[in-house]
Amino acid sequence: MLPIASPPKRVDLIHRIDQAGAATRSLGDPLFDTSTSQGRLLVTMLAAIAEFERELIRERTGEGRARALARTPKVKKPNSEKVQA
Numbered sequence: 001m002l003p004i005a006s007p008p009k010r011v012d013l014i015h016r017i018d019q020a021g022a023a024t025r026s027l028g029d030p031l032f033d034t035s036t037s038q039g040r041l042l043v044t045m046l047a048a049i050a051e052f053e054r055e056l057i058r059e060r061t062g063e064g065r066a067r068a069l070a071r072t073p074k075v076k077k078p079n080s081e082k083v084q085a
């Protein structure tokens with residue numbers, strides 16, 4: 001897969017490669033061929049799904065952190081005047 005993070009950047013990269021008269025093809029999967037409309041659609045859809053999954057992971061991670069912070073007991077530092085004997 002292309003090493004560009006966001007779908008718009010992937011589409012732009014595919015468009016620039018196309019404008020240069022070149023295409024991206026996968027040797028292992030003939031569907032990944034950006035010289036065809038089907039290949040461009042597939043790459044774009046997979047990039048969008050990957051971005052969606054990253055956002056879900058961020059949301060779940062944030063929710064998990066919030067729950068962990070909520071159940072962690074708050075520890076207060078002892079007052080130095082009371083601790084001295």
